[in-house]
Amino acid sequence: MISSDRPPTWAGKAFVGTRAVFRGHDQHADLGRADWMDLFVFGITGRRYGPAALKLMHALWVGTSYADVRLWNNRVAGLAASARSTPSLAVAAALGMCEATVYGGHPCVRAIDFLLSARQRLAQGEALESLVATELAERRIYGYGRPIHATDERLPWLQEIAREQGLADGPHLALARQVEAQLCARDPRLKMNYAAMAAALAADLGFSVVEFHHFQVPMAMAGIPPCAVEAAERPAGALFPLSCEHIRYEGVPKRAWPGRAQNR
Template sequence: MIGPELLAAHAGILRTQVGACWPGTRAVFRGHDLHKDLHAADWLELYLFGITGRRFTPQQVKLLHGLWVLTSYPDARIWNNRVAALAGSSRSSPVLGLSAALAVSEARIYGGGPGLRAIDFFQRAAKAAACGQALRDFIAEELKSRHIYGYGRPIDSCDERLPWLAGLAKEQGLDQGPHFKMAHEVETILLEMGKTNLRMNYAGMTAALGADLGLTPREFHLFRVPMFLAGMPPCWMEAAEKPAGTLFPIPCEKIAYEGVPIRPWQGRIA
């Protein structure tokens, strides 16, 4: 079925596998009664079940919790957090501030973009290795055609979160997966190639661990949505408690104008 027939077949009704609620009676979440079967679920476990339809072990859930915890930085200078804080300072609502800050986190050079591309890289590398290609050759090809996500960091090449995350993975017995091992091999090869600024970053390590948990790139992308969230409310709160407009107020002289010199407007209105 195609075209308007396809649209007409879907008009006016929701056909779904993932769930529904009947106000006053019950709610279903991916084939389970939310209240009877899942009322005691850990929130993150439920979140993952919602994304994947699969259940995760307590060790896996603990590791995935850690992925969020270790990068929750309540620093209002960071671009996404700054959005939350500016909302507080401008007396906007907390949900508007936080949802905008989360949206901003789906960025090209940090957050959502690199995470997605890093897991994609590891899974393509694993596929190439399964077909007999040496990892070094695969990396060399990637470097020729595109940036390798998961390695390198704009501010400081040393990522303070990695030892803690690696420790947590070890503690939970989840540090022996093929992608996690490959992530370290990739770093070694990059360093041997003289790419000393391309040390593994947080996107790289989290993507490798996510791949070892069997997450697809899209599932991993969805899992990461609230990753920075915990650091944002303190930024909003503090800014909302200070006098309005006092977060990074910018005086006129701090605009460095680099454009066309002042010129008269030749009125063109009809």
């Protein structure tokens, strides 16, 4: 029988006043000096990674945390702050918006799912060209192409860090590049984007689809608070002010207000 007072768990327990346990380790004695990323990923995967892998994981978050309030997730945080909501609600709402279908979390998850399954299919003898054609016939291959600009400015920087850490030669990243070549032969605009490279690097680090889904949640986190802080410094409700000249009105034309002269 499962008791609500003592639920079975492998995640951890807090013994208030004495200690806390995190995945079987004393959280303060064993993990108190751990890098935050180390603790975060250990909580998700149960694995401890070395300095090179942790450096790359930090880069995956740093490189895509844009502090531009016009971006869909940052805009939500900015509007929340402009409405004088709290920082936690502003950030939580913005992170929720990161779980988008076309951009954000969903493409990353779909990209790693594709790369992991594609590598298995190739190992079973399926040709890459056939695999790509079959996948395109059934659904979109996420991680290639970009709505605003075909070139992704984050990739050279991320690739350089992966190379510096000795983590740029994994099989999934190589496969991602081969898929890019196949897709660009069909349409030159279908270059690899951040989702495919991040997913490939994570797959080469041993992440499963579910593990990477959890890992990528704060991927844009560092860019959100600056937008909320800046919006809170301005007058309430003034995040995106528009003058009348910027509004294209197509409604009823200008007309006299009934009784206006008599009410003066």
